[in-house]
Amino acid sequence: MKKLLALVLAVLMVVTVFAGCASSNGSSSTADDQSSSAATNDDATSGDDTASDGPYKFGYCAMTMNNPFFVYISDTAKAIVEGNGDEYVTADPQMDQAKQIAGVEDMVTQGIDVLLLNPVDTKGVRPALDACQEAGVPVVNFDADVYDSDMVESILVSNNYKAGQVVGERVAQDFPDGCTIAIFDSPTAKSTLDRVQGFTDALNDSGIEYEVVFQQDGKGDTQVTLSLAENCLQANPDVDVMFAGNDPSAMGCVAACEAAGKIGEVYIYGVDGSPEGKQAIKEGKMHGTGAQSPKSIAEQSVEVAYKILAGEEVEHDIAVDVFLISPDNVDEYGTDTWQ
Numbered sequence: 001m002k003k004l005l006a007l008v009l010a011v012l013m014v015v016t017v018f019a020g021c022a023s024s025n026g027s028s029s030t031a032d033d034q035s036s037s038a039a040t041n042d043d044a045t046s047g048d049d050t051a052s053d054g055p056y057k058f059g060y061c062a063m064t065m066n067n068p069f070f071v072y073i074s075d076t077a078k079a080i081v082e083g084n085g086d087e088y089v090t091a092d093p094q095m096d097q098a099k100q101i102a103g104v105e106d107m108v109t110q111g112i113d114v115l116l117l118n119p120v121d122t123k124g125v126r127p128a129l130d131a132c133q134e135a136g137v138p139v140v141n142f143d144a145d146v147y148d149s150d151m152v153e154s155i156l157v158s159n160n161y162k163a164g165q166v167v168g169e170r171v172a173q174d175f176p177d178g179c180t181i182a183i184f185d186s187p188t189a190k191s192t193l194d195r196v197q198g199f200t201d202a203l204n205d206s207g208i209e210y211e212v213v214f215q216q217d218g219k220g221d222t223q224v225t226l227s228l229a230e231n232c233l234q235a236n237p238d239v240d241v242m243f244a245g246n247d248p249s250a251m252g253c254v255a256a257c258e259a260a261g262k263i264g265e266v267y268i269y270g271v272d273g274s275p276e277g278k279q280a281i282k283e284g285k286m287h288g289t290g291a292q293s294p295k296s297i298a299e300q301s302v303e304v305a306y307k308i309l310a311g312e313e314v315e316h317d318i319a320v321d322v323f324l325i326s327p328d329n330v331d332e333y334g335t336d337t338w339q
Contacts, residue, residue: 056309057087058302059112059137061103061128063120063144063189065092067220067248069272069294070118072338073142076298077116084306095219097124097188104128108135114305115139122190123147138308142301144191149316154304156297156318157191163271163290164195166324168202170288171210171241174267178209179240182232184218184225184249192220192245195271195290199243213239218249225252233260244270247277247289254285273325279335281327288326294338296320 058081062070074090081088089110091103097120104115108131115132117139119125129151132139139152144160146152171179183199186192203210214232218225225244229252232239242257244250250270257266263285270277273291280286297320304314325333333339 053310055086056081056113057089057111058305059104059107059110059115060088060090061093061100061107061115062118063093063100064095064220065090066094067246068274068276069246069248069292069338070143072294073298073301076295077302080299080302093120095120095221097121100125101128101131105131108132108137112137114309116301116305117141117146117152118143119146119189121188124188126151138305140301140305140308142297144189147190153308154314154316154318156301156304156320158292158297158320158322160191160194160271160322161198163292163322164198164200165202165290166198166322167195167243167269167271167288167290168199169206170324170326171199171243171267171269172203172206172208174287175210175240176208180211180213180236180238181241181243182214182229182236182239183212184216184228184242184244184253186220186245187217189220189245195245196243218244218252220246220249222248222252222255225249226255227252229253229256230259233257233262233266239266242266242268244268246270247272247274250286250289251276251280254280258285273333273339275335275337278325278330278333281325281330282335284327288324290322291325291333291339292322293320 060074060077065071078088089107091107093100093103100120115137122144125146126148129139129146129148133151141152141155143157145155145157149155183196185196213236216228218228229242233256242253244253247270250268253268257263267287269288270286271290273289277286277289300318307314
């Protein structure tokens with residue numbers, strides 16, 4: 001009986017040892033499976049990163065879409081983006097900073113990958129920049145630079161100071177004996193402030209005598225400036241020059257001078273080089289415009305955006321050159337489209 005009991009115990013010990021080995025091998029196999037599963041998950045995550053390479057959703061928000069300049073930039077950018085198979089969405093704040101902030105926030109909610117932004121107010125746009133930064137949406141700032149420049153990846157603007165400067169130089173040439181001037185600006189837009197600064201600096205450097213007899217916010221709008229220009233002519237019937245921060249405002253000055261019978265008597269200058277502005281110059285209704293190239297601005301802005309999305313380094317400050325279009329050279333550029 002004792003021998004039988006010893007034999008049973010020995011058998012049980014052997015079974016226990018083999019069971020332990022089987023359990024150990026099973027645990028090792030499970031660990032291998034988990035390691036394999038983890039590797040598979042890592043591959044899947046890596047694949048998701050690769051999938052984020054496109055298609056992309058571009059957002060576009062200029063200060064207003066009531067200006068042909070911004071419409072042309074948008075249309076040009078949209079053609080490039082959609083031609084690449086990507087999506088393009090827009091918001092029109094209509095010169096209202098609160099609407100621009102809401103529009104940008106809405107586009108961020110829609111899942112845009114990059115924003116092309118022209119601010120209504122260089123400082124007031126900050127909440128829109130905050131929304132983009134919180135969502136990880138890079139911003140390409142065009143035409144008018146934002147105050148918080150460290151919150152955008154790139155600033156691509158025309159040389160706005162030079163745009164005003166070349167006009168000021170032309171005024172000094174047209175009025176060597178001095179003149180009285182009305183200015184229609186937009187004090188919340190840094191682009192316009194830079195243009196006015198360039199304009200007045202050029203006049204000061206020229207040495208001519210001049211007096212600014214009227215300066216009001218035309219808001220970059222034809223109808224607003226028309227009303228202001230009418231008021232200006234009533235209060236200052238002998239004004240020689242009207243300088244507007246953009247061509248739509250200059251066209252408001254043209255309309256006011258036409259109604260008052262002062263076309264050719266009052267010299268009108270703008271900034272943009274728009275088809276309408278160039279036509280007015282050709283007809284003798286305007287005498288100069290600091291010309292921009294919205295085509296170049298659009299193409300370069302989209303190019304920079306794609307580089308950012310691809311993880312490439314881009315220049316933070318990119319200046320697009322400007323030049324004067326006057327009665328002397330307007331035929332070189334034509335009046336049918338932008339340059």
